[in-house]
Amino acid sequence: MNRFFWFFVRAMIGGIFIYSGFTKLIEPIENFRYLLNEYTVFPKALVPAITIVFPWLEVVLGVFLITGYLTRFSALVLTGFSFGFVFVLVLSRWILGIWPDSCGCFGESGLKITVPQILMIDTINVLLGFQLFRMREHWLTLDRWLCGSGRLARKQAP
Amino acid sequence: MDRKIITRYLLTGIFLVGSLVLTVQWARSQQERTSPVLRQDFKTKGRIEAPITIVEYSDFQCPACRAAAQTAQKILSQYPKDIIFVFRHFPLRGHPISMIAHQAAECAAEQRQFWPFHDRLYQDQAVWGVALKPAETFLQYAKEMQLDLEAFAACLASPEVTAKIEAEKEEGNAHAVRATPTFFIGEERFVGAIELEKKGIPLIEELRKRGS
Numbered sequence: 001m002n003r004f005f006w007f008f009v010r011a012m013i014g015g016i017f018i019y020s021g022f023t024k025l026i027e028p029i030e031n032f033r034y035l036l037n038e039y040t041v042f043p044k045a046l047v048p049a050i051t052i053v054f055p056w057l058e059v060v061l062g063v064f065l066i067t068g069y070l071t072r073f074s075a076l077v078l079t080g081f082s083f084g085f086v087f088v089l090v091l092s093r094w095i096l097g098i099w100p101d102s103c104g105c106f107g108e109s110g111l112k113i114t115v116p117q118i119l120m121i122d123t124i125n126v127l128l129g130f131q132l133f134r135m136r137e138h139w140l141t142l143d144r145w146l147c148g149s150g151r152l153a154r155k156q157a158p
Numbered sequence: 159m160d161r162k163i164i165t166r167y168l169l170t171g172i173f174l175v176g177s178l179v180l181t182v183q184w185a186r187s188q189q190e191r192t193s194p195v196l197r198q199d200f201k202t203k204g205r206i207e208a209p210i211t212i213v214e215y216s217d218f219q220c221p222a223c224r225a226a227a228q229t230a231q232k233i234l235s236q237y238p239k240d241i242i243f244v245f246r247h248f249p250l251r252g253h254p255i256s257m258i259a260h261q262a263a264e265c266a267a268e269q270r271q272f273w274p275f276h277d278r279l280y281q282d283q284a285v286w287g288v289a290l291k292p293a294e295t296f297l298q299y300a301k302e303m304q305l306d307l308e309a310f311a312a313c314l315a316s317p318e319v320t321a322k323i324e325a326e327k328e329e330g331n332a333h334a335v336r337a338t339p340t341f342f343i344g345e346e347r348f349v350g351a352i353e354l355e356k357k358g359i360p361l362i363e364e365l366r367k368r369g370s
Binding site for chain 2: 022025026027028030031033034035037059060063064067069070142146147
């Protein structure tokens, strides 16, 4: 039961990031750049680079987490993304007094999620993602397959 | 970790990332990326023969669009012979009064008063945006502009007008417009007034030099 639950958690967090990154990647890049510029906490000089790199990281690490490739590393980085996003939103709202119309998390297409909703989702992601990182063993992972199963896998899985 | 495992990891990583890159490239190739086609109606500004067309998808209740209207006007004044400016309705889902404001503007357009009404809507955005009965506010604007009030009121209630606005929004959706204001100069897209000013003006200059 436990392993099914954590596999579901991996699929859920990975799925959210894949969807989020994929919608940004197939949309015109200008849409995401505009949304990032709305969050005034991002240094303007970094926005073009973030616009290009971030969606790819979301998709790649989302797939890594689901397939269990570098599972703990992927969980840690995606937890960091979720935490960073909560931090940026809270900073925008309470320090700079800005509350964007929409989070822009899904490239403004398809799912329309409000900022409070995404805050809740990201907070859950942080808690569950961090727990995934702390766990040494995961069920159905490429890590186990690549390292060989059993004791060796436990020792060598990154 | 021994070398064999590292090699396996590297090959698997390359396979996963490579598959993803191919998938994204394929998905991108399926997306239609064309520029909106100019249709002559009363929502254009500038010379109809002008060689450069700027199309804007805008929402009357969006504060960024209000700011962008000034930028667009500035650009139009800067290049009066070269640009024709086209307005397209794009009322956002998150702005509840926006749709009726677009309907009112469309009704003003039917009486050839789109641009004065457009300017008034942006100018008084903070007023009608919080009005309990926005339709009454728009009727008042129409009265002040000496429009035919009976025709205006009938138009405001017309489902055909709503359908026309929805069709323009759908056209925007088909061009992957997701935020307002989004401008197009040819196939180039500029989201927000800052982008239009920073990147659109150099493009206009370049197009003028090329004589297109």
